[in-house]
Amino acid sequence: MSATQELVQKFTEKAELVSAFVTTVSSEDEAFKYVIDLCDKKDACQLLMSGCERDLSDKAEALCDTKQQKIIAAPGQKKGFYKELATLSKKAGFECIDSGMRDHLAGIDIGVTYAEYGIAETGTLMIDCPSEELRLATMISEYHVCILPKSKIKKDSYAVEKMMLTRMKKTPNYMAYVTGASRTADIERVLALGVHGPLELHILLLED
Amino acid sequence: MQKAKNLKEYREELRESLDNDFLRTTLDNFAIAYKAGRANAFKDMDVKELINEIACSKDEAGANADALYKEFKENAEAAGIHVHYAKDGDEANRIIAQIAKDTNCKKIVKSKSMTAEETLLNHDLEAAGLEVTETDLGEWIIQLRHEGPSHMVMPAIHLSRYQVGELFSDVTGKKQDSDIDKLVKVARRELRQKYVDADMGITGANFAVAETGGIGLVTNEGNARLCSTLPRVHVALMGLDKLLPKLHDALRILKALPRNATGQQITSYVTWITGANECASAEDGKKEIHYVMLDNGRSELIKDPLFSQVNRCIRCGACANVCPVYRLVGGHKMGHIYIGAIGLILTYFFHGKDKAKNLVQNCINCEACKDVCAGGIDLPRLIKEIHARILEEDGHPLPNMLLGKVLKNRKLFHGLLRAAKWGQKPVAEKDGFIRHLPLIFSKEHSFRALPTIAETPFRDWWKDNKPHVEKPKHRVALFSGCVQDFVYPEQMAAAVKVFAANDVAMEYPMEQSCCGLPVQMMGEMKTSKEVAIQNLRAFELGAYDYIITLCASCAGHLKHNYPKLVMDKPALKLKADEFASKVIDYSSFVHDVLKVEEKDYKKVDTKATYHAPCHLCRGLDVHEAPRKLIETGGMEYVECSEEEVCCGFGGTFSMKFPELSAELLSNKLNNVEETGAEVLLTDCPGCIMQLRGGLKTRGSKVKVQHIAEIMAENTK
Ligand code: SF4
Ligand code: SF4
Numbered sequence: 001m002s003a004t005q006e007l008v009q010k011f012t013e014k015a016e017l018v019s020a021f022v023t024t025v026s027s028e029d030e031a032f033k034y035v036i037d038l039c040d041k042k043d044a045c046q047l048l049m050s051g052c053e054r055d056l057s058d059k060a061e062a063l064c065d066t067k068q069q070k071i072i073a074a075p076g077q078k079k080g081f082y083k084e085l086a087t088l089s090k091k092a093g094f095e096c097i098d099s100g101m102r103d104h105l106a107g108i109d110i111g112v113t114y115a116e117y118g119i120a121e122t123g124t125l126m127i128d129c130p131s132e133e134l135r136l137a138t139m140i141s142e143y144h145v146c147i148l149p150k151s152k153i154k155k156d157s158y159a160v161e162k163m164m165l166t167r168m169k170k171t172p173n174y175m176a177y178v179t180g181a182s183r184t185a186d187i188e189r190v191l192a193l194g195v196h197g198p199l200e201l202h203i204l205l206l207e208d
Numbered sequence: 209m210q211k212a213k214n215l216k217e218y219r220e221e222l223r224e225s226l227d228n229d230f231l232r233t234t235l236d237n238f239a240i241a242y243k244a245g246r247a248n249a250f251k252d253m254d255v256k257e258l259i260n261e262i263a264c265s266k267d268e269a270g271a272n273a274d275a276l277y278k279e280f281k282e283n284a285e286a287a288g289i290h291v292h293y294a295k296d297g298d299e300a301n302r303i304i305a306q307i308a309k310d311t312n313c314k315k316i317v318k319s320k321s322m323t324a325e326e327t328l329l330n331h332d333l334e335a336a337g338l339e340v341t342e343t344d345l346g347e348w349i350i351q352l353r354h355e356g357p358s359h360m361v362m363p364a365i366h367l368s369r370y371q372v373g374e375l376f377s378d379v380t381g382k383k384q385d386s387d388i389d390k391l392v393k394v395a396r397r398e399l400r401q402k403y404v405d406a407d408m409g410i411t412g413a414n415f416a417v418a419e420t421g422g423i424g425l426v427t428n429e430g431n432a433r434l435c436s437t438l439p440r441v442h443v444a445l446m447g448l449d450k451l452l453p454k455l456h457d458a459l460r461i462l463k464a465l466p467r468n469a470t471g472q473q474i475t476s477y478v479t480w481i482t483g484a485n486e487c488a489s490a491e492d493g494k495k496e497i498h499y500v501m502l503d504n505g506r507s508e509l510i511k512d513p514l515f516s517q518v519n520r521c522i523r524c525g526a527c528a529n530v531c532p533v534y535r536l537v538g539g540h541k542m543g544h545i546y547i548g549a550i551g552l553i554l555t556y557f558f559h560g561k562d563k564a565k566n567l568v569q570n571c572i573n574c575e576a577c578k579d580v581c582a583g584g585i586d587l588p589r590l591i592k593e594i595h596a597r598i599l600e601e602d603g604h605p606l607p608n609m610l611l612g613k614v615l616k617n618r619k620l621f622h623g624l625l626r627a628a629k630w631g632q633k634p635v636a637e638k639d640g641f642i643r644h645l646p647l648i649f650s651k652e653h654s655f656r657a658l659p660t661i662a663e664t665p666f667r668d669w670w671k672d673n674k675p676h677v678e679k680p681k682h683r684v685a686l687f688s689g690c691v692q693d694f695v696y697p698e699q700m701a702a703a704v705k706v707f708a709a710n711d712v713a714m715e716y717p718m719e720q721s722c723c724g725l726p727v728q729m730m731g732e733m734k735t736s737k738e739v740a741i742q743n744l745r746a747f748e749l750g751a752y753d754y755i756i757t758l759c760a761s762c763a764g765h766l767k768h769n770y771p772k773l774v775m776d777k778p779a780l781k782l783k784a785d786e787f788a789s790k791v792i793d794y795s796s797f798v799h800d801v802l803k804v805e806e807k808d809y810k811k812v813d814t815k816a817t818y819h820a821p822c823h824l825c826r827g828l829d830v831h832e833a834p835r836k837l838i839e840t841g842g843m844e845y846v847e848c849s850e851e852e853v854c855c856g857f858g859g860t861f862s863m864k865f866p867e868l869s870a871e872l873l874s875n876k877l878n879n880v881e882e883t884g885a886e887v888l889l890t891d892c893p894g895c896i897m898q899l900r901g902g903l904k905t906r907g908s909k910v911k912v913q914h915i916a917e918i919m920a921e922n923t924k
Contacts (some may be wrong), residue, residue: 186345194396196429
């Protein structure tokens with residue numbers, strides 16, 4: 001097995017251990033298709049945001065009925081990338097946005113991002129997100145879909161240290177290591193996914 | 209939180225926890241799951257080396273704290289961040305309240321920060337008319353209940369889903385059921401609204417990186433990300449101990465923190481914030497960020513030659529996770545705000561003597577915490593040192609003074625033990641136990657029978673029975689410790705038999721006395737030191753290859769503590785180092801040095817299980833030798849679950865906290881009885897006293913012996 005293959009294998013194994021969904025795609029087109037399918041399948045019969053089906057206080061409930069349509073967000077991406085995704089979304093009947101996340105704080109269905117690097121040791125995505133729109137897309141989306149070029153997978157955190165420093169020194173900077181979905185074990189140590197952030201993390205490994 | 213005024217009240221509080229079945233089951237399950245989880249997370253890694261590196265880098269950071277703070281501040285300010293220094297908790301809280309006022313903030317969302325717990329931040333902010341909402345699920349739950357955290361990483365571990373369900377019914381005004389997934393979703397929605405409304409977000413920081421002026425946050429839920437993104441003002445409160453020179457130092461700690469905390473390889477999110485970021489809700493599109501750096505005694509602490517190690521703590525909570533006392537009583541009782549072993553220490557420094565004085569006594573010295581600490585802090589030792597300091601400040605209680613006086617005078621001490629033999633006559637049974645407890649013991653002590661003082665102490669037996677060894681292969685000195693000298697001399701005699709058969713020439717220096725650990729456990733450092741010096745003087749080192757003891761606790765104390773106790777006396781220190789290097793425990797000596805062979809022992813058809821004394825398995829890192837010896841010595845070894853968990857003896861601990869000692873013993877004996885073994889073997893007379901006493905009270909048939917005894921019995 002080549003060194004890259006080994007890293008890809010390790011990354012996949014570790015990411016799946018924390019219940020991320022890892023899929024290989026051969027092109028961005030395939031990635032778009034994945035996103036549209038996922039959005040389509042997601043809670044097909046309802047538009048409710050996660051948690052809104054519960055009995056909530058009146059104030060919390062007020063934030064629930066602000067959404068009319070399923071939403072895909074892909075801020076901070078290359079123009080062509082966004083255009084293509086937006087066209088496909090529209091065709092499928094979803095709204096696609098690349099800005100205005102703050103108008104959707106109740107939640108969006110899918111956030112699509114690109115990772116700078118992957119860390120094989122822990123199955124971690126390194127996402128550089130000084131732009132607030134991009135950052136919010138990784139936080140308020142219910143499903144976070146992140147594209148990671150295979151060549152960008154490094155062995156461990158030390159191997160991305162230099163790249164982190166370069167970015168950190170161009171202040172202001174906001175960077176995240178994302179590993180699996182948002183989780184908690186605060187009630188009786190029982191694992192529950194999707195507390196404040198995404199309920200699911202989908203990683204698309206892009207052949208390059 | 210500590211409210212008890214004295215030890216008696218504290219013990220009453222402990223009783224409440226012991227009677228809380230939910231808490232007990234939860235913490236039992238957690239203790240077992242944690243151990244497996246941690247081992248798995250560190251699999252394929254050199255943990256010792258990693259801990260070592262963390263300890264070194266944190267020590268260096270501590271030593272350079274002033275310079276690091278300057279560098280951190282300059283870099284942060286250059287990136288548009290305001291940096292404040294707070295000398296204590298009150299000042300930190302005042303600064304934050306002022307920031308809220310200046311920026312016209314009313315509503316605050318907060319992510320978890322132990323430092324904010326330390327300063328009681330919420331309390332002061334609320335007093336200033338601000339609305340504060342904790343957004344970490346566990347923290348939100350305890351905030352709603354007006355409680356403090358019961359664990360540094362899992363603050364609401366003491367609560368059941370039913371309690372949370374009821375709480376959330378109150379909060380939402382709608383009936384909630386107790387399904388955990390549903391409850392988490394309720395929190396998701398309720399708190400989302402809070403983020404939307406908030407104008408200030410408060411977080412802690414796990415790392416303050418000097419070279420970038422940025423911070424790192426380690427979280428699972430993702431709430432710290434929302435807190436540091438949505439509101440227009442962000443305040444990060446952190447202790448000086450979070451300062452690190454390089455990003456690399458942070459990445460190193462990150463390798464240990466989640467693994468040690470919860471057995472996770474890494475948390476879901478690690479957020480790195482450097483500079484005043486984009487923020488759409490701020491007027492100029494830039495977030496206003498303030499770092500509040502809290503001192504609160506830290507800068508003094510890092511200058512202390514002994515306590516500076518406290519700065520290495522990365523707040524992983526592991527020292528609570530493995531603590532047998534924490535497991536019994538939970539964090540509200542095993543801590544004030546900080547919890548577990550490090551909690552006992554930090555409480556003294558951050559919250560004062562009154563909050564710490566009962567707490568620091570509640571450590572059985574099993575060393576489980578030291579064994580897993582991510583910073584390699586010698587926690588049990590520091591706990592004892594604080595106990596000693598408090599005694600210095602408050603005065604020594606009478607029993608301590610008496611014991612100290614007696615122990616300092618070997619002849620008096622041994623004379624009293626001999627006299628006790630006569631005193632016990634009317635209550636002594638033939639089976640070696642005292643029929644009923646002397647009146648100085650209350651009924652809480654009745655969970656185990658106590659042994660009688662032996663007819664002939666080992667030192668007297670030795671005079672008549674010292675074997676003559678023709679052609680010695682090894683020359684050794686024996687150190688008996690008080691229990692084997694005066695209570696179980698037959699264990700020493702058994703060892704002598706096996707040693708002689710293996711050509712070991714022995715000496716028993718008569719001037720030796722108690723090793724001193726019992727007084728050290730009571731916080732009597734001065735007496736401990738004096739006793740150590742007496743013992744060092746009793747041994748003529750040149751004459752022996754080894755100093756052997758059958759008592760794991762003595763062995764650990766002689767080996768690790770003696771050199772530290774005489775640190776200030778250079779000549780003695782040299783001797784203590786040499787002395788320490790010669791000390792070896794029975795099993796290691798017989799197995800590793802004598803290398804005894806199966807053919808020399810009779811095979812008996814007995815199933816034996818093992819109890820690993822704390823001071824042997826963790827104190828001396830001896831694991832294999834005793835278990836191998838059981839098989840070599842002709843018995844069938846059956847593993848016991850939680851073999852390396854404390855039996856609850858802890859010397860004077862079991863006198864002070866009999867109810868905790870009883871529970872630890874009961875867990876231990878349940879596990880032992882489950883193995884179906886007829887014999888329970890171990891390496892320490894203190895443990896034997898505890899285990900035998902407990903089994904006798906239970907009316908169990910399981911027999912407890914020192915490994916030395918079966919080796920002697922089965923010698924061909
Ligand atoms: S030595 Fe044992 S009892 Fe004491 S704090 Fe550490 S783990 Fe707890
Ligand atoms: S003292 Fe050690 S084990 Fe305890 S929280 Fe600190 S680093 Fe973790």
